[in-house]
Amino acid sequence: MNIVEKYGGTSVGTLEQISAIAQHVKEMYEQGHHLIIVASAMGKTTNQLIALANQISDHVNKRELDSLLSTGEQKTVTLLAMAIGALGVPAISLTGYQCGFITSHHHAHARIKDIDITNLRHHLDDGKVVVVAGFQGATENGEITTLGRGGSDTTAVALAAKLGWECHIYTDVNGVYTIDPRLYPKARLLKEITYDEMMQMACLGAGVLETRSVELASKYNVPLFLGRALEKDKSRGTWIMEKTKHLEDMPITGISIKDDYAIMRINDLPTDGVFIARLFAMIARLNINLDTISQQLSEEGRVNFSFYCNEEQSEQILEHSEELGEEYSITRMLGFIKLSLIGVGISTHSGIASKVFDTLNANGIRYYMITSSEISISLTIEKKDREKAIRVLGDAFDLGVQKK
Ligand code: ASP
Ligand code: MG
Numbered sequence: 260m261n262i263v264e265k266y267g268g269t270s271v272g273t274l275e276q277i278s279a280i281a282q283h284v285k286e287m288y289e290q291g292h293h294l295i296i297v298a299s300a301m302g303k304t305t306n307q308l309i310a311l312a313n314q315i316s317d318h319v320n321k322r323e324l325d326s327l328l329s330t331g332e333q334k335t336v337t338l339l340a341m342a343i344g345a346l347g348v349p350a351i352s353l354t355g356y357q358c359g360f361i362t363s364h365h366h367a368h369a370r371i372k373d374i375d376i377t378n379l380r381h382h383l384d385d386g387k388v389v390v391v392a393g394f395q396g397a398t399e400n401g402e403i404t405t406l407g408r409g410g411s412d413t414t415a416v417a418l419a420a421k422l423g424w425e426c427h428i429y430t431d432v433n434g435v436y437t438i439d440p441r442l443y444p445k446a447r448l449l450k451e452i453t454y455d456e457m458m459q460m461a462c463l464g465a466g467v468l469e470t471r472s473v474e475l476a477s478k479y480n481v482p483l484f485l486g487r488a489l490e491k492d493k494s495r496g497t498w499i500m501e502k503t504k505h506l507e508d509m510p511i512t513g514i515s516i517k518d519d520y521a522i523m524r525i526n527d528l529p530t531d532g533v534f535i536a537r538l539f540a541m542i543a544r545l546n547i548n549l550d551t552i553s554q555q556l557s558e559e560g561r562v563n564f565s566f567y568c569n570e571e572q573s574e575q576i577l578e579h580s581e582e583l584g585e586e587y588s589i590t591r592m593l594g595f596i597k598l599s600l601i602g603v604g605i606s607t608h609s610g611i612a613s614k615v616f617d618t619l620n621a622n623g624i625r626y627y628m629i630t631s632s633e634i635s636i637s638l639t640i641e642k643k644d645r646e647k648a649i650r651v652l653g654d655a656f657d658l659g660v661q662k663k
Contacts, residue, residue: 260292260293260425261292261293261422261423261424261425262287262292262293262294262295262424262425262426262427263294263295263296263297263415263416263418263419263422263424263425263426263427264294264295264296264297264415264426264427264429265296265297265298265299265393265411265412265414265415265426265427265428265429266280266296266297266298266299266429266488267299267411267428267429267430267431267488268299268300268301268302268303268304268305269302269430269431270429270430270431270488270489271298271299271301271302271335271339272301272302273301273302274338276488277335277338277339277342278342279489280296280339280342280488280489281339281342281343281345281346281348282346283489284296284343284346284348284350284388285343285346285347285348288348288388293383294388294389295379295383295388295389295390295391295418295422295424296336296339296388296389296390296391297390297391297392297393297411297414297415297418298332298335298336298339298390298391298392298393298411299331299332299335299393299394299411300328300331300332300334300335300394301331301334301335304331304334305328305331305394305408308327308328308330308331309324309328311327312324312327321366321367322366322402322403324366324367325366325367325395325402325403325404325405326403328394328395328405329354329355329392329394329395329403329405331394332354332355332392332393332394332395332411333352333354333392335392336352336353336354336390336391336392337352339352339390340352340388340390343388343390348388349385349386349387349388350387350388350389350390351382351387351388351389351390352389352390352391352392353378353379353382353389353390353391353392354392354395355391355392355393355394355395355396355397355403355414356395356396356397356401356403357378358374358376358378358379358389358391358392358418359374359375359376359377359378359379360374360395360396360397360414360417361373361374361375361396361397361398361399362396362397362398362404362406363398363404364398364402364404365404366404366405367404367405367407368405368406368407369396369398369404369405369406369407370406371396371406371413371417374417374418374421376421376422379391379418391414391418392414393410393411393412393414393415394406394410394411394413394414395410395414407471409469410469410471412428412468412469412471412472413469413471413472413475415428415472416472416473416475416476416481416483417475419476419479419481419483420475420476420478420479420481424481425481425482425483425484426476426481426482426483426484427483427484427485427486428468428472428483428484428485428486429486429487429488429489430467430485430486430487430488431487431488432467432487433448433486433487433490433495433496434448434449434467434485434486434487434495434496434497435448435449435452435457435460435467435468435485435497435499435513436448436449436513437449437512437513437514437653437658437659438513438514438515438649438653438658439515439516442516442645442646442649443514443649443650443653443658443659445653445658445659445660446653446658446659446660447658447659447660447661448495448496448497449497449512449513450494450497450498451497451498451499451500451503451504452497452498452499452500452503452512452513453499453500453501453502453503453512453603454473454474454476454477454483454499454500454501455477455603455634456512456513456601456602456603456634457473457499458470458473458474458477459515459599459601459632459634459635460512460513460515460601461473467485468485468499473499476499477501480501482498482500483498483499483500484496484497484498484499485497485499503603509602509604509657510602510604510605510607510608510611510656511600511601511602511604511605511611511656511658512601512602512603512604513600513601513602513658514598514599514600514601514649514652514653514656514658515598515599515601516596516597516598516599516645516649517550517569517596517597517599518596518642518645519569519570519571519596520550520567520568520569520570520595520596520597520639521567521568521569521570521572521573521591521592521593521595522565522566522567522591522592522595522627522628522639523565523566523567523568523573523576523589523590523591524563524564524565524589524590524591524592525538525563525564525565525587525588525589525590526561526563526564526590527557527561527562527563527587528561528562528563528564528587529561529562530556530560530561530562534583534584534587535554535562535564537582537583537584538583541576541579541582541583542576545572545575545576545579547568547572547575547576549566549567549568550566550567550568550597551566551567551597551628551630551637552564552565552566553565553566553628553630565628567595567597567628567639570593573591573593576589577589577591592627594641594642594643595627595639595640595641595642596639596640596641596642596645597637597638597639598637598638598639598640598645598648598649598652599635599636599637599638600615600635600636600637600652600656601634601635602634602635603634605631605633605634605635605636606633606634611636612631612636614655614656615636615638615652615655618651618652618655619638619640619648619651619652621651622647622648622651624640624644624647624648624651625640625641625644626638626639626640627639627640
């Protein structure tokens with residue numbers, strides 16, 4: 260088989276782990292598989308490099324920072340290629356640039372424009388295992404860029420998409436759970452989840468996979484597997500795919516949580532939209548991505564407007580709020596979390612919302628803003644109700660390990 264395997268920072272944190280991966284690569288190679296290995300920086304290397312840069316200057320030059328950060332992944336792939344080579348398997352490491360990753364010029368969050376796979380092909384045709392540095396590329400002018408935090412997942416999926424290969428992402432968890440097991444110990448490991456559900460889970464808080472990589476996998480229909488590094492039993496782990504087989508019997512696939520939410524409100528605005536346009540221009544300048552935005556028309560023909568953001572962002576917005584003029588004030592409510600129930604079954608099953616509300620009501624849990632999409636229902640609830648809400652909803656929707 261042709262497989263792109265990706266190993267995250269926690270799976271390549273030590274030389275022992277790197278050697279164990281090399282051993283696994285040797286076994287796969289001997290079984291006749293063709294492999295590309297994508298690796299992240301060892302352990303907390305990326306954070307340490309950022310900290311170093313911040314000690315040098317308060318205003319770090321982004322171009323230089325990208326060059327610095329790219330060395331984290333380079334270190335892993337060179338060591339891994341050496342380790343694989345030492346076992347008698349032909350291997351070569353490539354930086355993102357050498358591998359042909361052509362990106363936009365946006366330092367620290369570059370987008371992949373294309374991958375020129377000429378060099379990569381050449382090494383694959385030579386029978387080598389190619390070890391590619393994740394998270395990086397270069398502009399057409401050869402300026403080194405990085406793809407944004409967690410970007411190695413995207414490197415791996417992009418290669419798989421380009422070559423039409425399968426992609427296995429290996430990490431320090433067994434796969435995708437119905438709910439984060441740290442929050443709900445009974446949580447069940449999902450064998451399958453759709454791209455759409457995974458995208459919602461990823462951007463609504465389940466940090467196991469970078470959202471962008473799932474988006475890319477979905478776009479190019481890349482078979483995507485997520486599992487624990489070096490787990491021999493491949494039935495443990497989660498396949499992320501277009502359609503799963505359990506659609507009918509499971510209206511809710513999982514629950515995800517986003518902590519530290521602030522609800523921001525501006526009431527009694529005129530309908531002309533001038534204030535809102537000003538507000539959004541400011542938010543764009545602050546580079547804030549708002550989560551849920553909602554606007555209602557009151558009976559008096561005025562507009563009430565609200566949105567969520569995290570606490571830190573709400574602080575930034577308030578600090579700059581004088582730019583918006585004095586006539587309207589933003590009120591902020593702190594101390595919330597956002598809980599989202601996700602499942603492709605939501606659009607086809609009736610009564611899900613009422614079950615959610617009945618369950619919360621019966622347990623004395625209050626909810627504030629509610630939003631829904633075809634495959635999710637999200638509610639803001641108070642922080643103090645976090646554990647209880649997860650428990651009662653997890654139980655109500657059978658998200659725990661099934662009783663035999
Ligand atoms: N090393 C990079 C980071 O820590 C990229 C990655 O791990 O995916 O964000
Ligand atoms: Mg990651």
